[in-house]
Amino acid sequence: MSGSTYVTFSLGEHLVGLPVDRVQEVLGALPMTPVPRADGRVAGLLNLRGQVVTGIDLRSRFGLPTGEEGTGTVVVRSPGGPVALVVDRIGDVIDVDDPQPPPATLVGPIRDLVRGAYVLADSLLLDVRLDAVLSLDR
Template structure:
């Protein structure tokens, strides 16, 4: 299957005009939250990588990693979403995504599988969700065992200030 086929898109009911949701998602957890990013946006998934801190950067920017000679910014989704910090013995994993022409790492707690949501109607973001979460979630897909939150990587990576956006 080509990336275009994998990202075969359907418009989400109630979503902004032009916002499209893929059908196949690379999944991961941040705390108790189960997220997915369209496979066309994900470059690769990696175990914990050593990071070089960036002085004076936003607190969500945990550092820079060297990805086969390419310097990549690592953004911690726990910090970005205002969640409690990871346990000291839990190392984050990296979901490497392409966002706005750049390659960036999203630091997450655990990696899931690639899942196909064809035939599962996307739902709008619940208004009861915390504002930071509403801002970065494009829609939800109810699955038999959980609810998949479709992450908007561009918005998740907006770390312009101490509040993360």
């Protein structure tokens, strides 16, 4: 079985990742314009080189307590165009193989948003189900 390449980032204590082919670009913190009466998981809108992009607060989406200000933005490809995910910290691009089922210790919304996990030397990488994350009706 051949490995996969993932872009990693942190949300609280969790190391999470997305397949590199779903990621358009990785940026630092970007200013977001709040959207009145929007879903609480929507961080706002941002201007990405002239294109208006919706920002999703991934910490809120995963049901994690509010904490540190997101210092990273991961712009992902979706059928409707790019979407910006606000994350705590940007990680590395790594190669992984041998996916495992999601850990039984995951509870709350994060449980349904993780496809599986990869055991790394010093941590566990959670494989995010991006389409589920982008579907705010769940």
